[in-house]
Amino acid sequence: xxxxxxxxxxxxxxxxxxxxxxxxxxxxxxxxxxxxxxxxxxxxxxxxxxxxxxxxxxxxxxxxxxxxxxxxxxxxxxxxxxxxxxxxxxxxxxxxxxxxxxxxxxxxxxxxxxxxxxxxxxxxxxxxxxxxxxxxxxxxxxxxxxxx
Amino acid sequence: xxxxxxxxxxxxxxxxxxxxxxxxxxxxxxxxxxxxxxxxxxxxxxxxxxxxxxxxxxxxxxxxxxxxxxxxxxxxxxxxxxxxxxxxxxxxxxxxxxxxxxxxxxxxxxxxxxxxxxxxxxxxxxxxxxxxxxxxxxxxxxxxxxxxxxxxxxxxxxxxxxxxxxxxxxxxxxxxxxxxxxxxxxxxxxxxxxxxxxxxxxxxxxxxxxxxxxxxxxxxxxxxxxxxxxxxxxxxxxxxxxxxxxxxxxxxxxxxxxxxxxxxxxxxxxxxxxxxxxxxxxxxxxxxxxxxxxxxxxxxxxxxxxxxxxxxxxxxxxxxxxxxxxxxxxxxxxxxxxxxxxxxxxxxxxxxxxxxxxxxxxxxxxxxxxxx
Numbered sequence: 001x002x003x004x005x006x007x008x009x010x011x012x013x014x015x016x017x018x019x020x021x022x023x024x025x026x027x028x029x030x031x032x033x034x035x036x037x038x039x040x041x042x043x044x045x046x047x048x049x050x051x052x053x054x055x056x057x058x059x060x061x062x063x064x065x066x067x068x069x070x071x072x073x074x075x076x077x078x079x080x081x082x083x084x085x086x087x088x089x090x091x092x093x094x095x096x097x098x099x100x101x102x103x104x105x106x107x108x109x110x111x112x113x114x115x116x117x118x119x120x121x122x123x124x125x126x127x128x129x130x131x132x133x134x135x136x137x138x139x140x141x142x143x144x145x146x147x148x
Numbered sequence: 149x150x151x152x153x154x155x156x157x158x159x160x161x162x163x164x165x166x167x168x169x170x171x172x173x174x175x176x177x178x179x180x181x182x183x184x185x186x187x188x189x190x191x192x193x194x195x196x197x198x199x200x201x202x203x204x205x206x207x208x209x210x211x212x213x214x215x216x217x218x219x220x221x222x223x224x225x226x227x228x229x230x231x232x233x234x235x236x237x238x239x240x241x242x243x244x245x246x247x248x249x250x251x252x253x254x255x256x257x258x259x260x261x262x263x264x265x266x267x268x269x270x271x272x273x274x275x276x277x278x279x280x281x282x283x284x285x286x287x288x289x290x291x292x293x294x295x296x297x298x299x300x301x302x303x304x305x306x307x308x309x310x311x312x313x314x315x316x317x318x319x320x321x322x323x324x325x326x327x328x329x330x331x332x333x334x335x336x337x338x339x340x341x342x343x344x345x346x347x348x349x350x351x352x353x354x355x356x357x358x359x360x361x362x363x364x365x366x367x368x369x370x371x372x373x374x375x376x377x378x379x380x381x382x383x384x385x386x387x388x389x390x391x392x393x394x395x396x397x398x399x400x401x402x403x404x405x406x407x408x409x410x411x412x413x414x415x416x417x418x419x420x421x422x423x424x425x426x427x428x429x430x431x432x433x434x435x436x437x438x439x440x441x442x443x444x445x446x447x448x449x450x451x452x453x454x455x456x457x458x459x460x461x462x463x464x465x466x467x468x469x470x471x472x473x474x475x476x477x478x479x480x481x482x483x484x485x486x487x488x489x490x491x492x493x494x495x496x497x498x499x500x501x502x503x504x505x506x507x508x509x510x511x512x513x514x515x516x517x518x519x520x
Contacts, residue, residue, distance in 0.1 A: 019312045021338045025319040028335070032326050090315075092308035114315035117322060 009034030011128055012053055016046035016072070017061035017090070022113075026059065026090075029117060043067025047075050050082065054126045059120075062093060067068070070105040077106035084123040086128045089116050151258055151272035152196040163188055164255050169249040187229055188250055191359055194225045195279035199272075218248060226283035237464045240291055240511060247284045251277070262433035270423035302465075305482065313342035347495045352483045355490070356465055365494040367407040374402030374411075374443050378436045385419050390424055393431035400438025402445075404517040406495055411445075411515075414499075418447035418511045426509070427451035442497075445513045452502040453498040463489040488513070 013035050020047035021040055022124035027037040038053050040046035044066045050058065058076065062069035069089055085110070089102040094112035102110045109123060155162065163185055170176055171183055233243045254276065258269070320339045327335055359365060375398045382396045415434065423430045426449030435446040454462060465486040490509075492499035497515035 017312075019316070021316045021341055022312050022319075025316050025323065025338050028323050028327075028331075029319055032323060092311040093304075095302070095304075113311035114318045117319065 009037045011057060011070070011132075012055040013037050013124075014040070014046065014050060014053060014055040014058040014060075016040045016043065016058070016064065018042055018064045019061070022061070026115075033121065038102060043069065043072040046072055050076055050085075053080070054081045056132070057088065057124055059090050060107075062089055062091040062098075070101065073102070073105040073107050083132070086124070086131075088120070088123070104142065124140045149261070149264060150199070151254075151276050152198050152199040154258060154261065155192055155254060156197040156255060159189060159192060162192065164256060165256070166249055170246060170255075171239070173242050173245065175236060175242050188246070190225050191229060191283055192250065195283060198279050198282075219380060224283075224286050226286035227290040229283075230287035231294060233287075234291055234294040235461055235464065237240070240288070240295075243287060243291060244284065247280060247287070250344065251280050265380040298485075306349075306353070309348060310409065313345040316342040352487060355487050356483050359490050365410075365490055367410060367494050369405045369407050369495075372404055372406045372408045372411065374404060374406075374436050374445070377408060377411060378402075378415065378434055378445070381415050381419070382434055385416070385423075389423055392428070394419070395431050395433045396434045397433060399436075402436045402443045403440045404443050404515060406515060407491075410491045410494070412491075414488045415445060415447065417488040418513075421484055421511070422447050422449035422509070425449070425451060425454075430508075442514050442516055445515070446510055448508055448510045450508040453505050454501065455510060459501060459503060463499065 013030055015023050015027045015030070015037060016039070017026070023039045024070060027039045030037045034066070038049050040049050041064075043064045044059075046060070046064075047067065060069040060072055064072070068073075069091070073087055073089070076085060076087065085122050087107045089107045089110045090113060091098065091102075091110065092113045094110070099110045108127065111120065149157075166188055167181070167185060170188070171181075176184060185456065229514065230243065233246075255273065258264075258273065258276075261269075264272075316338050319336045320342075324332065324335050324339075355365075378396055382394050386392075386394050419432060426432060430450035433446075433448040435444075437444045437446070437449070463485050465483050489499040492513045492515065495515045497513060499511065501509065501511050501514045503509040
């Protein structure tokens, strides 16, 4: 493992949002932090990209055409490679019932747009980089957090 | 003869009298006459039925205060009626004035009945008024519920839809200092586009607020070349949406006296709607056609048709957001079609829509060449 605990960079991150500018600008921010970022603009292509990329984290919009973020998260959790991925919902909806729905769909975290990038960066550092440092901890940790 | 018998026996005459009034309600203008009449008939017959049941003094007092609970789980006619009027875009005042007219029509005929004793006439009248009050109370209650619900929905949508362009701007200002050259140009473009997006939402909101507050839509009509206007519009929309094929078809003379900025807004909203909801692989066609005294502007796209149950309500604001939580697209507030139809009406024209799987979706604005 080349990463140290304090610096999260060089992670593979998938960003999906049907608003292209939102997806592109978020990807650019993450790339400037040194991550490898893939961008998709709908749920179907995002799922295909997930299979080929096997990202450490995926930041997904909820209201996407063809396949919503909820459906996408459920599909990702069915894939063995998707069990340990850190899934973040990034959405304009932020009521308690929306957050409950994302938890049920398998998301680890729900951020309301516009997401605070410092918070997002800290989450990625704590939740993803730390799991990489202690790889055997990650899967057991996740299964205890998962609601299903 | 009792008043309830009288209502049953003379219902068509009463409704004809009432119809004269109903046709003066602005929001009823686009409505099916038959449907309008059937609704009023249901309510009257319901009141007549209610009047025939025996009623204690206590019951009478409760009813006159509008406190009577709806029997069973079934929806009362008055509530169903209020939901319908709300969906059709009636204001609360317009709905209440329908009831007033219904009451007035019945009373006018009833008082002319020669063979009824005065005291009997009065007692019957009191019971009829109580019935109307009960229906009115239920209708207002339902109407207010609907209004509150759609307000909440609308505020939720507004919050939601403004959030994405805000996200783009905040993310971009953060990357801007760290980028150079072409990448920086891209970031600036993102900020610009999102700020315009927010601007458009704010303008739409102001337009809606203006019409909802009852003020008319101000127009500045001037001689306009509809063909040139469409050509310019299609070119602009092509530039903004390079991935989409836009076609233009002009037939005949499409000159007229219109507010050209508003006409552009109308057509832009229709094209934007087609881009948003149409099949991305199929072209969008803008047609301008000259008729003798009218010009017709059409926007056509292929793709999933609008559900027949939704079609009558797509031009209403605050209504089409139903199910917003699962709404996939977040490009605008869903006010575009309402504003487009308001612009058509302000020009004494019409805006309609047809939609099917094989023929696609066509929006058709028909405007008189000159305002009357």
